Amino acid sequence: xxxxxxxxxxxxxxxxxxxxxxxxxxxxxxxxxxxxxxxxxxxxxxxxxxxxxxxxxxxxxxxxxxxxxxxxxxxxxxxxxxxxxxxxxxxxxxxxxxxxxxxxxxxxxxxxxxxxxxxxxxxxxxxxxxxxxxxxxxxxxxxxxxxxxxxxxxxxxxxxxxxxxxxxxxxxxxxxxxxxxxxxxxxxxxxxxxxxxxxxxxxxxxxxxxxxxxxxxxxxxxxxxxxxxxxxxxxxxxxxxxxxxxxxxxxxxxxxxxxxxxxxxxxxxxxxxxxxxxxxxxx
Numbered sequence: 001x002x003x004x005x006x007x008x009x010x011x012x013x014x015x016x017x018x019x020x021x022x023x024x025x026x027x028x029x030x031x032x033x034x035x036x037x038x039x040x041x042x043x044x045x046x047x048x049x050x051x052x053x054x055x056x057x058x059x060x061x062x063x064x065x066x067x068x069x070x071x072x073x074x075x076x077x078x079x080x081x082x083x084x085x086x087x088x089x090x091x092x093x094x095x096x097x098x099x100x101x102x103x104x105x106x107x108x109x110x111x112x113x114x115x116x117x118x119x120x121x122x123x124x125x126x127x128x129x130x131x132x133x134x135x136x137x138x139x140x141x142x143x144x145x146x147x148x149x150x151x152x153x154x155x156x157x158x159x160x161x162x163x164x165x166x167x168x169x170x171x172x173x174x175x176x177x178x179x180x181x182x183x184x185x186x187x188x189x190x191x192x193x194x195x196x197x198x199x200x201x202x203x204x205x206x207x208x209x210x211x212x213x214x215x216x217x218x219x220x221x222x223x224x225x226x227x228x229x230x231x232x233x234x235x236x237x238x239x240x241x242x243x244x245x246x247x248x249x250x251x252x253x254x255x256x257x258x259x260x261x262x263x264x265x266x267x268x269x270x271x272x273x274x275x276x277x278x279x280x281x282x283x
Contacts, residue, residue, distance in 0.1 A: 012053065028209045033052050072124070129192050136206045140198075140255055193256070
């Protein structure tokens, strides 16, 4: 049986103004969601959901992610894209070095990174998850957490500076996060491999645009209608270049969570078929 490709695309131009009085309306987020759904369709994802505007609620987003977890299988690919306001709230678990949890602002409330991490734990072992977050404060929104053994981070995600790829400096590196125990005593164990392409560091804002957000626009340019042939790291580097050509200071990044899968990371982005068996490393 062929591997399954399932995608969910969320775009919120303006969360409920009764709940988010301080947030200005955005222009491009719902366009971003539809553009990424079109990309998924071209890549032959067989199940695609799009939630925009008032339909993009926290219960609906969680329900669709759980549906994907039950459908994708151990060799499939789940693509989750979000475009909208991102925010930060005080960390309640003591697991964030900067004291903040990162969030997505859905129409009716905020989806916190801890909740996303719990949801990854519902996916079968071996599944691949790609998250694209065109939002402020999105650098670690997949909730990378600490290692179960508490070991220091040894992995590095690529970043482009001054036209040259190099490894992330220590202060920017996060442990992949295979397991997390939360303050309420619950535990999330992630057996899937999760990659995040983010629009900005946790401390940065991300730019809107007249048609697409700056991150999504740069991604679509790099993707070149399907002409792109590099890896996820190469795509991140191209997006970084595209954002910098727009003279913006936000820094698109690449993060991982769950089980490290080097072969997955080396695939052409959004490839549904699993990579050949090779090196798969925990954390």
